[in-house]
Amino acid sequence: MDxxxxxxxxxxxxxxxxxxxxxxxxxxxxxxxxxGGDSMPPSKAWQAKKAAAGYAQITWPKEWGGQGGNPIQQxxxxxxxxxxxxxxxxxxxxxxxxxxxxxxxxxxxxxxxFVGPALRxxxxxxxxxxxxxxxxxxxxxxxxxxxxxxxxxxxxxxxQKVWTTGAHFSDFGIVVCRTNPGAPKHKGLTMFxxxxxxxxxxxxxxxxxxxxxxxxxxxxxxxxxxxSQRLGAVDDGWKVSLVTLMNERLAxxxxxxxxxxxxxxxxxTVPGLDGGPALKDQALRExxxxxxxxxxxxKHTRNRTMTALSRGQTPGPESSIGKIVSALQMQDLGNTAIxxxxxxxxxxxPELAPLHAAFHTSLMFAPGMRIxxxxxxxxxxIIAERxxxxxxxxxxxxxxxxxxxxxxx
Amino acid sequence: MNFDxxxxxxxxxxxxxxxxxxxxxTRRVRQVLDDKARLFDQPLWRAVAEQGWLGxxxxxxxxxxxxxxxxxCVMAEEIGRAVAPIPFASTVYFLAEAxxxxxxxxxxxxxxxxxxxxxxxGAVATSEGPGVLTPVSVQTSVTGGKLTGxxxxxxxxxxxxxxxxxxxxxxxxxxxxxDLNGEGVTREAVTTLDPTRDAAKLxxxxxxxxxxxxxxxxxxxxxxxxxxxxxxxxxxxxxxxxKCLEMAKAYALERYAFGRIIASYQAIKHKLADMYIKxxxxxxxxxxxAWALNTNAPEMPVAASAARIAASEAxxxxxxxxxxxxxxxxxxxxxxxxLYYRRSxxxxxxxxxxxxxxxxxxxxxxxxxxx
Numbered sequence: 001m002d003x004x005x006x007x008x009x010x011x012x013x014x015x016x017x018x019x020x021x022x023x024x025x026x027x028x029x030x031x032x033x034x035x036g037g038d039s040m041p042p043s044k045a046w047q048a049k050k051a052a053a054g055y056a057q058i059t060w061p062k063e064w065g066g067q068g069g070n071p072i073q074q075x076x077x078x079x080x081x082x083x084x085x086x087x088x089x090x091x092x093x094x095x096x097x098x099x100x101x102x103x104x105x106x107x108x109x110x111x112x113x114f115v116g117p118a119l120r121x122x123x124x125x126x127x128x129x130x131x132x133x134x135x136x137x138x139x140x141x142x143x144x145x146x147x148x149x150x151x152x153x154x155x156x157x158x159x160q161k162v163w164t165t166g167a168h169f170s171d172f173g174i175v176v177c178r179t180n181p182g183a184p185k186h187k188g189l190t191m192f193x194x195x196x197x198x199x200x201x202x203x204x205x206x207x208x209x210x211x212x213x214x215x216x217x218x219x220x221x222x223x224x225x226x227x228s229q230r231l232g233a234v235d236d237g238w239k240v241s242l243v244t245l246m247n248e249r250l251a252x253x254x255x256x257x258x259x260x261x262x263x264x265x266x267x268x269t270v271p272g273l274d275g276g277p278a279l280k281d282q283a284l285r286e287x288x289x290x291x292x293x294x295x296x297x298x299k300h301t302r303n304r305t306m307t308a309l310s311r312g313q314t315p316g317p318e319s320s321i322g323k324i325v326s327a328l329q330m331q332d333l334g335n336t337a338i339x340x341x342x343x344x345x346x347x348x349x350p351e352l353a354p355l356h357a358a359f360h361t362s363l364m365f366a367p368g369m370r371i372x373x374x375x376x377x378x379x380x381x382i383i384a385e386r387x388x389x390x391x392x393x394x395x396x397x398x399x400x401x402x403x404x405x406x407x408x409x
Numbered sequence: 410m411n412f413d414x415x416x417x418x419x420x421x422x423x424x425x426x427x428x429x430x431x432x433x434x435t436r437r438v439r440q441v442l443d444d445k446a447r448l449f450d451q452p453l454w455r456a457v458a459e460q461g462w463l464g465x466x467x468x469x470x471x472x473x474x475x476x477x478x479x480x481x482c483v484m485a486e487e488i489g490r491a492v493a494p495i496p497f498a499s500t501v502y503f504l505a506e507a508x509x510x511x512x513x514x515x516x517x518x519x520x521x522x523x524x525x526x527x528x529x530x531g532a533v534a535t536s537e538g539p540g541v542l543t544p545v546s547v548q549t550s551v552t553g554g555k556l557t558g559x560x561x562x563x564x565x566x567x568x569x570x571x572x573x574x575x576x577x578x579x580x581x582x583x584x585x586x587x588d589l590n591g592e593g594v595t596r597e598a599v600t601t602l603d604p605t606r607d608a609a610k611l612x613x614x615x616x617x618x619x620x621x622x623x624x625x626x627x628x629x630x631x632x633x634x635x636x637x638x639x640x641x642x643x644x645x646x647x648x649x650x651x652k653c654l655e656m657a658k659a660y661a662l663e664r665y666a667f668g669r670i671i672a673s674y675q676a677i678k679h680k681l682a683d684m685y686i687k688x689x690x691x692x693x694x695x696x697x698x699a700w701a702l703n704t705n706a707p708e709m710p711v712a713a714s715a716a717r718i719a720a721s722e723a724x725x726x727x728x729x730x731x732x733x734x735x736x737x738x739x740x741x742x743x744x745x746x747x748l749y750y751r752r753s754x755x756x757x758x759x760x761x762x763x764x765x766x767x768x769x770x771x772x773x774x775x776x777x778x779x780x
Contacts, residue, residue: 001479001700002411009410072410264778279775282768289767292774293719297690300697303412310410318689325686377675383685384678388658391673 003303005076006310012073016055016080023049028085040169042087047121056119057095064103065119072309090166094118098125098174101244102193105231110193114172126170126196128161128218129241133407135163135371136378138176139185139238140405143220145177145192155192155230157200157223163372167203167216170196174244175220176237181403188402189237192229200224210364257330257362258355260291263337266354270340278340287336294329298322317387324379327369334362412696414483422483425462429491432456435745441494441605442748448568448598448607450494458527463501467509472522478703482644482695489645490652492752494605496530496565498645498759502638504531507573510637511584511622511630520571520586532569532589534560534611535631541765542575544628549576549613556587556618559610562599564759566609574618575631582627584634585618592616603755605748632769635760636713640698646720646756647692653727653749654684657734664736677734684727691716691723711777714770721757721766728753 005013029042050056051065058074060066067073099118103111117123134140143159157177167173173194180188194201200223206215232240264279267288272278279285301318308315337359338345347353348360370376384390397405414422433453441447457463466481467473474480481501488497505524508516523529535542537549537560549558556576563572566589574585589596593616601608622630658681661672671677698716701709728750732739739746757763 001414001696001703003700004411006411260774261778264774285771286764286767288774289714289718289770290722292770293694293715293722294690296697296715297693297719300412300693301689303410304693304696306410307412311413318693321686321689325690377679380679380682381675383682387685388654388678388681390658390661390678390681391670393675394669394673 009072009076009310013076013080016077019053019055020080020084023053024081024084025086029087039088040090043090044121046087047089047091051120056091056121060119064115070309070312072306075306075309090124090169091118091121093127093165094123094125094170097127097244098172101174101191101231101240104243105191105240106193107228110228123171124166124169126164126167126173127244128164128167128173128175128194129244130161130163132160132162136375138241139189141176141178141189143175143177144181145179145190145225148224153227155225155227157192157194157220157225159220161218161220162216163206164203164216164218165214167196167218168205172196173218174231176241178402179237180235182401183235184399185397185402185405186238188235189241190234191231191237191240192225193231194223194225194229198223208368210361210368212365256326257365258334258337258358260288260295260333262355262358263288263291263333266337266359267340270354272340281340284336284340287332291329291333294325298325317383320379320383320387323369323373324376327366328376330362330369331366334359334366338363412700414479418479418483421480422487425484425487426490428456428460429487429493433491433493435492435748438492438494438605438748445604449496449565453493454495454530455527457495457497461525463497463505463527464521464525466501467505467521467525471517472525474525478641479699481641482699482702485641485644486648489648489752489756492605492649492748496532496568496607498638498642499533499565499569500524500529500531502641503533503634504529504571504573506637507533507584507621507630507634510633511626516586516619516621529571530565530569532563532565532572533634534563534566534572535575536560536562542761544582547575547577547582549574551576551578551583551585551618551620554618555593555615556585556613557615559612561610562601562608563611564755565607566611567596567598567607572611573621573634574613575627576618577627578620578624581625582631583624584621584627584630586621587613587616587618601755603751605752606755632710636709637702638760639713639717639766640695640702642756642760643691643695643698643716643720646724646753647688647695649749649752649756650684650688650691650720650724650727653724653731653746654681654688656746656749657681657684657727657731660735660739671734680730680734684723684730687719687723687726691719694719711770711773714766714773717760717766718763718770721753721763724749724753725757 025042025046029039047056054067055077057066058069058077059071062068095118099115102114118125129138131141131143133142143157143161145155145157148154148156157175173196174191175194176189176191178188179190200221202219204217205213206217267279267284268277270278272281301321305315305319348357350356353360385392437450437453441450461474462484464473465476465484466478469475505521508520520529524531549556549560556574558576560574569589572587572589574587575582576585593614595612597610599608599610661677662670664671694715698712701712732746732750735744735746738744
């Protein structure tokens with residue numbers, strides 16, 4: 001048991017380091033952004049550079065522009081890349097989720113057309129799944145695709161998607177649509193790829209409770225797509241979306257934000273119950289210990305996952321606990337830090353609040369983290385069903401034609 | 410990255426499990442639970458000694474198997490899973506570790522082979538009454554090699570031969586070895602929450618005591634011993650916690666209520682998912698502790714504290730929610746749920762309660778992250 005690379009991993013790390021040393025950006029884009037700059041050009045430039053060297057998607061086959069590498073090599077690259085002041089990566093959904101789906105279900109010509117530009121960051125994709133009527137219940141999608149009345153074989157898509165990350169800068173998207181409302185919900189969906197620049201598509205940013213943007217509502221009004229844009233068989237879109245969601249599995253999401261180190265830093269100087277530093281308050285110390293233990297638990301759980309990859313094994317289910325633990329902790333730690341400030345805690349002006357209001361940012365962002373990419377409740381269902389083997393929930397809508405399903409808000 | 414046990418260590422673990430399933434099923438544990446006169450499972454202890462487990466981490470020159478601490482960790486997990494009623498922790502995690510850590514050549518040569526052979530049962534005596542033990546609060550004292558004072562509770566105090574005692578000498582805390590079969594030692598049984606493990610009140614009136622380690626270093630040493638034990642105890646706790654989750658799952662899959670198996674209700678599914686989450690956090694922290702223990706890493710105090718805190722929380726949660734999942738039947742003496750509930754308390758308290766470890770952990774973090 002150790003934390004060392006195998007000789008092969010060490011060699012690969014050396015190769016990656018040397019390449020990054022020469023090629024990685026030398027200066028962060030953050031300052032430019034604060035002056036109203038756009039991070040997209042530097043992001044795209046960095047992506048193109050990585051693609052040219054085969055580092056954009058290391059695990060992809062060589063004919064797609066990858067290296068045919070293993071997951072641990074991708075992890076090593078990510079670790080080393082993070083040591084450089086790289087620009088934001090807006091390509092994860094394109095390359096991790098959308099393009100693999102297109103590549104699995106589209107014909108060779110379509111594949112040849114899209115894989116390269118996406119890999120080089122020239123074109124960006126988004127995933128149009130969630131709807132106002134279906135977040136956790138993805139198969140409840142109502143956006144409809146109907147055959148065009150002119151008999152051309154084309155489809156017309158109308159409806160609304162929501163929480164679409166990056167739709168405002170995406171060139172293409174994959175969209176799951178209702179094609180057979182007479183069938184039960186899982187059996188009447190079809191997947192298509194669409195051109196996001198179509199005049200029938202309108203993208204509106206969502207104003208989040210945390211104030212920030214990033215997600216969108218996307219409205220479809222009679223958007224005409226060719227039948228060749230269909231991914232998988234008609235009414236077989238649920239199966240296609242499962243493949244898509246499986247591609248998400250290595251996107252180990254976790255909440256970050258201010259952590260136990262920042263809490264210690266703040267608690268050293270904030271007055272506590274007896275006038276000494278708040279860091280001496282016993283109740284806070286106990287919480288601090290718990291946060292540390294959870295953070296370490298997640299860190300070493302990731303190390304266990306990496307070990308399985310390193311040994312060429314399939315990682316165990318333990319990685320499924322990451323987001324649920326980190327999102328809850330983000331909320332608890334943020335709130336405890338704010339309560340530590342007592343009356344002053346209500347102030348979130350970055351000029352006045354400790355650590356530029358990092359704890360306030362956590363507090364306001366955490367509710368979203370607990371929902372995005374699977375709510376706490378859905379993730380617990382997944383652990384219970386797929387990890388522990390407990391039965392699925394009773395589906396009262398399983399055999400009901402979609403059009404007859406009760407709807408509320 | 411190689412942050413897992415090796416195939417050999419995993420094989421050893423499965424062999425230990427097979428052995429304990431055959432030799433220490435819970436009906437054997439219950440013989441100790443139900444019979445006040447039976448203080449531990451003596452045949453099991455002898456069998457464990459014959460297997461060589463007691464000397465697993467003791468070097469071959471002192472009669473052990475000379476395996477590493479990682480091997481001891483996988484054994485500990487299985488012993489916790491089996492709620493084995495034997496003085497394994499007292500003898501191996503505390504006494505043997507203390508002697509390897511602080512003993513001189515003579516002490517090692519004299520005692521370690523006897524431990525490995527199963528001829529000596531160990532115990533550790535620090536607590537003297539209710540509340541947290543501090544260097545100031547220690548009352549037991551040694552003068553001219555003679556120990557005077559009271560220790561309560563001492564796990565395995567009725568059955569141990571050799572006891573590690575924290576006491577003051579010339580006003581300074583020291584660690585001492587006391588032969589419990591010698592003069593000046595009175596043992597009285599005390600009842601505890603976990604009758605599957607023995608506990609006693611030890612009264613010393615001029616008992617012969619030999620010092621272990623340097624004079625005045627007792628508190629530092631006992632913390633180092635407790636760190637090492639904490640990692641091994643954490644594996645016992647992980648083993649117990651995983652067993653609780655398995656019991657709860659098995660019951661939930663066969664128990665019907667309102668026309669469905671209760672495992673189909675989200676209230677139960679989410680409870681079991683919560684157990685799983687805590688158990689995995691505990692396991693990952695325990696692994697890090699195992700690495701630190703095995704490599705004598707300077708991170709040991711922090712790694713051991715984290716392992717102990719996470720494992721204490723996981724076993725406590727799993728043991729109480731296992732009873733809850735069982736409902737009324739889980740509250741009966743006949744069901745095994747309470748064996749784990751009891752053992753979770755014993756393991757969380759034996760080397761200091763979680764809140765003491767939380768304070769230790771934060772003290773370390775505070776210093777480590779000082780500007």
